[in-house]
Amino acid sequence: MSKFIRIDKDNVPKKAVLLNLDLVATVELAPQSELLSSSNDEKRVYASLLSGDKTTLATVHFDNVEDAHAWVATHLDVRL
Numbered sequence: 872m873s874k875f876i877r878i879d880k881d882n883v884p885k886k887a888v889l890l891n892l893d894l895v896a897t898v899e900l901a902p903q904s905e906l907l908s909s910s911n912d913e914k915r916v917y918a919s920l921l922s923g924d925k926t927t928l929a930t931v932h933f934d935n936v937e938d939a940h941a942w943v944a945t946h947l948d949v950r951l
């Protein structure tokens with residue numbers, strides 16, 4: 872059976888999406904782009920969930936790297 876995770880968009884449950892983890896081949900953690908962030912957002916990071924051909928399936932933003940690691944551990948059952 873496939874495993875799904877729920878991603879709430881903009882913290883609004885009505886905008887939630889389900890992502891089938893069978894489609895995810897790679898998860899990348901990266902700092903938020905310097906072009907998009909202000910000085911207050913320097914510690915923000917995002918996780919990109921990519922398919923086998925490197926197409927981005929979903930991107931989840933976090934306030935800090937610890938939150939990103941915790942989310943990956945909880946939802947993907949992987950320790951980075």
